[in-house]
Amino acid sequence: MTEPLRLGIAGLGTVGVGVVKIVRQKARLLNARAGRPIEIVAVSARTRDKDRGVNLSHYDWEDDPVKLATRDDVDVFVELMGGSDGPAKAATEAALAAGKHVVTANKAMLAIHGQALAEAAEEAGRLIRFEAAVAGGIPVIKALTEGLAGNEITRVMGVMNGTCNYILTRMQSAGLTYEEAFSEADGLGYLEADPELDVGGIDAGHKLAILSSIAFGTQVNFAGVELEGIGAITIEDIRQAADMGYRIKLLGVAQMTGRGLEQRMSPCLVPAASPLGQLEGGTNMVVLEGDEVGQIVLRGAGAGEGPTASAVMGDVMDIARGLSLPTFGIPASALSEAHPAQGTVPAPYYMRMTLEDRPGALAKVAKVLGEAGISINRMRQYDHDEPTAPVLIVTHATQRAALDTALDAMATLSEVQGTPVALRIEKV
Amino acid sequence: MTEPLRLGIAGLGTVGVGVVKIVRQKARLLNARAGRPIEIVAVSARTRDKDRGVNLSHYDWEDDPVKLATRDDVDVFVELMGGSDGPAKAATEAALAAGKHVVTANKAMLAIHGQALAEAAEEAGRLIRFEAAVAGGIPVIKALTEGLAGNEITRVMGVMNGTCNYILTRMQSAGLTYEEAFSEADGLGYLEADPELDVGGIDAGHKLAILSSIAFGTQVNFAGVELEGIGAITIEDIRQAADMGYRIKLLGVAQMTGRGLEQRMSPCLVPAASPLGQLEGGTNMVVLEGDEVGQIVLRGAGAGEGPTASAVMGDVMDIARGLSLPTFGIPASALSEAHPAQGTVPAPYYMRMTLEDRPGALAKVAKVLGEAGISINRMRQYDHDEPTAPVLIVTHATQRAALDTALDAMATLSEVQGTPVALRIEKV
Numbered sequence: 001m002t003e004p005l006r007l008g009i010a011g012l013g014t015v016g017v018g019v020v021k022i023v024r025q026k027a028r029l030l031n032a033r034a035g036r037p038i039e040i041v042a043v044s045a046r047t048r049d050k051d052r053g054v055n056l057s058h059y060d061w062e063d064d065p066v067k068l069a070t071r072d073d074v075d076v077f078v079e080l081m082g083g084s085d086g087p088a089k090a091a092t093e094a095a096l097a098a099g100k101h102v103v104t105a106n107k108a109m110l111a112i113h114g115q116a117l118a119e120a121a122e123e124a125g126r127l128i129r130f131e132a133a134v135a136g137g138i139p140v141i142k143a144l145t146e147g148l149a150g151n152e153i154t155r156v157m158g159v160m161n162g163t164c165n166y167i168l169t170r171m172q173s174a175g176l177t178y179e180e181a182f183s184e185a186d187g188l189g190y191l192e193a194d195p196e197l198d199v200g201g202i203d204a205g206h207k208l209a210i211l212s213s214i215a216f217g218t219q220v221n222f223a224g225v226e227l228e229g230i231g232a233i234t235i236e237d238i239r240q241a242a243d244m245g246y247r248i249k250l251l252g253v254a255q256m257t258g259r260g261l262e263q264r265m266s267p268c269l270v271p272a273a274s275p276l277g278q279l280e281g282g283t284n285m286v287v288l289e290g291d292e293v294g295q296i297v298l299r300g301a302g303a304g305e306g307p308t309a310s311a312v313m314g315d316v317m318d319i320a321r322g323l324s325l326p327t328f329g330i331p332a333s334a335l336s337e338a339h340p341a342q343g344t345v346p347a348p349y350y351m352r353m354t355l356e357d358r359p360g361a362l363a364k365v366a367k368v369l370g371e372a373g374i375s376i377n378r379m380r381q382y383d384h385d386e387p388t389a390p391v392l393i394v395t396h397a398t399q400r401a402a403l404d405t406a407l408d409a410m411a412t413l414s415e416v417q418g419t420p421v422a423l424r425i426e427k428v
Numbered sequence: 429m430t431e432p433l434r435l436g437i438a439g440l441g442t443v444g445v446g447v448v449k450i451v452r453q454k455a456r457l458l459n460a461r462a463g464r465p466i467e468i469v470a471v472s473a474r475t476r477d478k479d480r481g482v483n484l485s486h487y488d489w490e491d492d493p494v495k496l497a498t499r500d501d502v503d504v505f506v507e508l509m510g511g512s513d514g515p516a517k518a519a520t521e522a523a524l525a526a527g528k529h530v531v532t533a534n535k536a537m538l539a540i541h542g543q544a545l546a547e548a549a550e551e552a553g554r555l556i557r558f559e560a561a562v563a564g565g566i567p568v569i570k571a572l573t574e575g576l577a578g579n580e581i582t583r584v585m586g587v588m589n590g591t592c593n594y595i596l597t598r599m600q601s602a603g604l605t606y607e608e609a610f611s612e613a614d615g616l617g618y619l620e621a622d623p624e625l626d627v628g629g630i631d632a633g634h635k636l637a638i639l640s641s642i643a644f645g646t647q648v649n650f651a652g653v654e655l656e657g658i659g660a661i662t663i664e665d666i667r668q669a670a671d672m673g674y675r676i677k678l679l680g681v682a683q684m685t686g687r688g689l690e691q692r693m694s695p696c697l698v699p700a701a702s703p704l705g706q707l708e709g710g711t712n713m714v715v716l717e718g719d720e721v722g723q724i725v726l727r728g729a730g731a732g733e734g735p736t737a738s739a740v741m742g743d744v745m746d747i748a749r750g751l752s753l754p755t756f757g758i759p760a761s762a763l764s765e766a767h768p769a770q771g772t773v774p775a776p777y778y779m780r781m782t783l784e785d786r787p788g789a790l791a792k793v794a795k796v797l798g799e800a801g802i803s804i805n806r807m808r809q810y811d812h813d814e815p816t817a818p819v820l821i822v823t824h825a826t827q828r829a830a831l832d833t834a835l836d837a838m839a840t841l842s843e844v845q846g847t848p849v850a851l852r853i854e855k856v
Binding site for chain 2: 018301306316
């Protein structure tokens with residue numbers, strides 16, 4: 001295998017440019033490692049005339065990514081355009097149909113069309129690789145699919161949206177409100193054009209759905225991810241959590257239970273002293289748990305030119321070296337349907353609410369919890385000047401359904417002001 | 429590729445038994461993931477009649493591991509005997525010569541004979557895989573060789589001997605002396621038959637030499653690893669380090685410098701708040717730094733039946749899936765000679781010494797440091813009742829050679845009692 005591996009790259013944003021730079025600047029190293037040269041033959045992007053800080057004149061230009069993807073002289077179609085549908089999907093499908101391998105960083109496309117694309121890849125006898133789609137530069141897809149291939153995976157967890165973790169960390173460390181931290185992240189260019197993709201947990205939810213499929217041998221099912229964003233987290237929650245030895249993280253958790261596949265992406269409390277609790281700023285962390293290996297923790301940059309391009313190149317090098325692997329670890333036809341779990345594994349919950357300061361208010365709340373079968377581990381009422389009292393409750397492990405029953409009942413109590421906050425305390 | 433992959437396993441200690449259990453108990457899962465069955469055809473160990481808690485009656489027994497390794501019906505020789513030479517090496521060489529792939533957990537053999545074995549493997553057109561040889565269940569060989577294949581590796585660090593980290597953690601958390609913590613680890617069965625392999629840094633040094641080779645494309649050179657064990661660390665050092673916000677770890681560091689390949693395995697101070705500083709007990713951590721990806725941190729169990737067997741099975745699955753890869757990431761003939769660096773990258777050092785409490789003693793020490801070109805960042809003399817005074821010095825970044833000059837000069841001072849402790853403060 002000394003013939004070159006020829007790439008066609010569609011999408012020349014930060015990541016695409018990063019990949020071009022690596023292929024140009026590290027040609028000798030890549031050749032030594034792959035046993036063959038890695039070459040770019042053609043590129044494509046929306047705008048041709050734009051200074052991208054890298055010389056593209058050696059490569060053919062294609063305005064149409066589908067045309068790029070199906071060129072006779074392309075072995076691997078590198079899809080870095082993004083978007084779950086549209087040109088990215090059309091070009092990916094065309095590439096596979098034309099017998100090309102595909103390397104992509106497109107989490108949305110895989111989370112939504114992963115099963116169909118995996119089937120198309122297998123029909124064509126080609127690979128789709130997507131290390132860059134999950135947790136940026138961290139080689140987590142490889143660790144899960146290959147390194148832990150001798151394990152039954154028991155749980156996958158992750159902080160996989162750097163922007164959310166940045167916002168929560170700034171609230172924690174600088175005492176900013178959610179709105180202030182959000183604005184700061186926005187000013188730094190950390191937010192997606194639609195910020196809800198970040199703070200609503202959608203982007204991280206896409207990543208979790210992809211990991212779940214590999215971990216549990218199920219068809220990727222983003223619709224089955226319970227999504228809750230970080231928009232309701234207040235500085236008060238951050239402080240109370242810290243006071244009890246916890247941090248609040250937008251945490252993804254996937255596990256196969258007797259009641260189906262549980263996939264959650266939601267703000268959770270984790271111990272401040274745990275690796276997840278100690279994760280600050282834009283860094284990502286993924287925790288893989290296997291029945292043999294125990295807990296493996298992977299930490300690294302979740303975004304940015306270098307880290308994401310590094311992940312893309314890892315996939316390109318695998319293909320150059322002849323790796324052969326089904327998209328989600330087992331053949332697409334063997335992936336079982338993912339039945340979303342009814343209810344989640346019981347856990348303790350953190351609750352914060354505002355009560356009118358009158359006799360019996362706390363008793364009524366306690367009664368509601370008791371009637372829902374929820375027992376209280378800790379309760380605090382804080383010193384206050386206003387006629388309302390902030391109250392904090394930590395429950396013993398309970399079903400989420402019981403908690404929802406209690407929250408519904410609280411909504412009918414005139415003593416409870418606004419909507420109580422309820423956050424899961426995850427055992428990590 | 430639906431024909432089975434047939435294993436011959438030599439060595440039925442904890443890890444060998446763990447591998448047998450996985451192959452037996454997860455046959456369906458492994459088949460789905462590999463696209464073909466994984467089967468054991470024969471096993472070998474020193475003693476046949478021993479209850480190992482697993483049924484071996486379905487497999488042929490070979491007294492001679494070389495015979496096992498060369499059986500016609502074996503595709504992969506799984507070497508789990510250990511020892512750098514002797515039967516392990518003989519059987520590995522025989523396996524390659526007979527056209528078998530080899531999976532091994534043998535760090536000593538690879539650290540010492542890695543180059544010759546890699547050459548033999550390439551001549552035979554077969555693979556040697558050794559994920560289990562470094563950091564137990566953490567898929568670090570895979571991350572480095574494959575996941576980060578698009579990076580120039582700039583530095584590799586690791587806490588890779590769980591026993592040493594256990595001893596240091598117990599000194600830190602329980603206030604035990606080195607001797608007490610050592611005895612405790614011994615009582616728990618954590619120490620090798622020759623404890624110097626652990627506390628002398630040899631075992632961890634083997635692992636570092638293997639990682640270096642992959643990271644920098646050099647022939648594995650264990651002799652080039654600067655080794656320093658943890659035996660001289662006192663509870664006093666642990667406390668002083670903690671007081672300044674550091675932890676002491678037996679830390680491996682490898683980096684390519686303008687002066688050659690630097691490989692060190694020695695007790696170092698690292699910030700208490702860093703991932704390495706927070707690593708407690710027997711857990712392992714490897715930090716990989718690449719020019720594109722930045723810093724990747726991997727954490728997990730470094731030993732034990734399940735984790736090590738998980739790593740062995742990851743390699744077996746790779747072979748079953750048709751992976752092809754040079755032993756150390758590039759062809760053995762292309763690995764360059766590893767020239768050990770003359771001197772190390774400058775760093776600040778922590779020093780602790782005992783001075784006779786008489787006028788001018790401290791001044792003499794300060795003068796010696798100044799004459800060696802070492803400037804002092806912090807200095808403390810502690811309150812004391814005895815006629816001697818404990819003194820602590822943290823230097824600014826300095827060459828190790830300058831420090832050695834100063835230490836030599838101090839040895840001639842009558843005011844300095846015993847030998848000063850000097851530990852590097854590593855930037856992590």
